[in-house]
Amino acid sequence: xxxxxxxxxxxxxxxxxxxxxxxxxxxxxxxxxxxxxxxxxxxxxxxxxxxxxxxxxxxxxxxxxxxxxxxxxxxxxxxxxxxxxxxxxxxxxxxxxxxxxxxxxxxxxxxxxxxxxxxxxxxxxxxxxxxxxxxxxxxxxxxxxxxxxxxxxxxxxxxxxxxxxxxxxxxxxxxxxxxxxxxxxxx
Numbered sequence: 283x284x285x286x287x288x289x290x291x292x293x294x295x296x297x298x299x300x301x302x303x304x305x306x307x308x309x310x311x312x313x314x315x316x317x318x319x320x321x322x323x324x325x326x327x328x329x330x331x332x333x334x335x336x337x338x339x340x341x342x343x344x345x346x347x348x349x350x351x352x353x354x355x356x357x358x359x360x361x362x363x364x365x366x367x368x369x370x371x372x373x374x375x376x377x378x379x380x381x382x383x384x385x386x387x388x389x390x391x392x393x394x395x396x397x398x399x400x401x402x403x404x405x406x407x408x409x410x411x412x413x414x415x416x417x418x419x420x421x422x423x424x425x426x427x428x429x430x431x432x433x434x435x436x437x438x439x440x441x442x443x444x445x446x447x448x449x450x451x452x453x454x455x456x457x458x459x460x461x462x463x464x465x466x467x468x469x
Contacts, residue, residue, distance in 0.1 A: 291418035292341060292425055293406045299333050300398045307391050316379035323378065323387070327370045330394075334363045336428035340421055345405065348412040355405055362397045366390065 290298075303326065310322045342359065345352040369390045376383040409418065 289419045290422055291410075291415065292344075292422040293410060293418060295422045295425055296333070296337070296341070297402060297406065299329070300402065303330060303333075303394060304391070304398070307387060307394075310387060311384065316377070319378035319383065323373055323383075327374060330366060330370065332429040332431075334366065336425040338363070339428055340424045341409075344409065344413060344421060349405070349408050355400075359397065359400065359405075362393060362400075365393050366397070369393065 306322060306326045306329075310319050310326065313319045313322065338360070342356045345356050349355060369386055373383065373386045373390065376386055413421070
């Protein structure tokens with residue numbers, strides 16, 4: 283962690299998310315129970331969407347403004363987010379008991395690992411090199427706030443499902459509802 287007191291900076295926050303996502307994928311893969319896989323996958327999808335929206339709202343503009351080739355990096359990362367979104371939508375529709383579900387999980391993991399590698403090996407060190415530590419902490423606070431706008435367990439059987447449906451509404455896919463809610467789109 284950077285030397286910014288008790289508050290974490292944006293790099294620490296996003297790196298921690300990455301670790302949690304990859305651990306959750308391992309847990310999903312290890313589960314023999316389709317219902318548990320579904321619940322864990324829904325949690326993973328919700329957290330990935332929250333993370334991606336927060337990046338797009340706050341981190342990508344900072345990358346464009348502060349990194350020498352920021353616009354190209356943002357374009358690349360945005361394409362990866364779209365690939366992840368397509369896979370998440372397919373996972374959302376897949377039966378967790380089918381082999382296709384695990385194939386989609388592998389596809390998601392492959393894209394996610396590439397995305398994480400790009401960020402952690404290249405982009406995050408550049409952010410730290412080009413943005414003062416106090417601004418990175420401020421950016422981290424904005425990211426954390428953005429991520430808190432959505433519930434953490436969106437599966438209909440989860441305890442806060444009523445709140446989730448009240449916040450984002452029924453009738454649309456989970457990924458679409460979360461993205462619309464977090465980005466402020468009213469559709």
